[in-house]
Amino acid sequence: MVGLGTIINVAAIILGGLLGKLCSRFLSGRYQDTLSKTCGVCVLFIAIGGAMEGILSISGNAIVSGKSLLIICCLALGALLGELCNLEDKFEQFGEWLKNKTGNAKEKNFVEGFVTASLTVSIGAMAIVGSIEDGIFGDYSILATKAILDFIIILVMTCSMGKGCAFSAIPVACFQGLLTVLARLVKPLMTDAALSNLSLIGSILIFCVGLNLIFGKKIRVANLLPSILLAIIIAFLPLGV
Template identity: 25%
Template sequence: MIIGPYINSSAVLIGASTGAALSARIPANVRTAMPLTFGAASMAMGVVMISQVAHMPVMVLASILGALIGELIGLEGAIGKLGASTKAVIDKVAPAPKGITQAEFLEKFVAILVLFGASGTGIFGAMNEGMTGDATILIAKSFLDLFTAAIFAITLGYSVATIAVVVLAVQLLLAYGATLIMPLTSVPMIADFKAVGGLIMLATGLRISGIKMFPVANMLPALVLAMPITALWMRVF
């Protein structure tokens, strides 16, 4: 029975709802400092995943081609419009806290959408549970997401809670599709896939921390390319 996606999405929903409800009671220094910590945590997780790469050229090539595809199709722009629409609907019922501009909202919303819904940990965890029934990776991720969602909801409001739907849909699709995908993979393919996910998490951490606004959503196609390029690389070299 698949349980990880439900636990992870529930953690995002509960954390975001709690953070938004208590936003007025949270000190300003906490609102400022905690996203920096979560950004650093995302970067650290990304570095660990990158260090497990099997073929460095594959990671680089997949990342470049994936980012190019994302830029050409305007993936981040599309996600940004979705985020703006979500904010407009949610604000009619529960307005977001004041003090954040539309541009700042979209920057942070896209970053945390990638962090929650498209991180290498979440994707690999869902696929792993689908094949082995082991939900421990997603459960561990849920603890981090619970607090991360709460902190970001303090600034962004209840809109963060809608990301739980994306998390659930993506992870269920991967978990149930893993029975078809995983038999076609190898250890090096999974390692390179995780490394590409780690690179995206590193960029996400830099964005959350406000160091560099990487277009992280445009980098997501690299996850689709990672395994096929690894398979081709192993045949050729």
């Protein structure tokens, strides 16, 4: 069944949110704060692992790093485009609308939880490749694996940041669902170089999410999202970055 992977993923996020909210009732503010920072550390290391795969390579008997110019170009230009479109504020405005429409107006951290969780589970090569595989071949194995990871992430985040995290199922459903429908059009764009660039830049953005979890909101991560699109475009240009 085409689209089953996204359905499984969304269900896992909702279930993780429900269980996280249930567990949070038994945790005081001190425990929730520690759990939030611990989650941030986990997100950092997941991001570092993904970024290192893209940056490091083996040349002879040595490990060398590269793609510095790619990172600088994508993040700098992506930040300018994101600030121009003010994506972060639009994301937060949607979160505020969602908070009021779902009867969670008194939920203090709803918007922060929604934005942070959405960026964490929506960015990455697994979401894109998994949706394409699901749309063309009906193979939902990648998205099923992602669902397990997202379940754990959302469960922990909901414990510390509130029920807004569970509503990250909405952007995941929209993004992955749209990619699944458009899979035949998107697949030719997902060359090995494009996937490598996407994974690298996506991991760096997830790293920024981890920093915000630990130190408070320091980086407007949603305004960096155009960097991912630029990373894919650059893969088709003879720039050697």
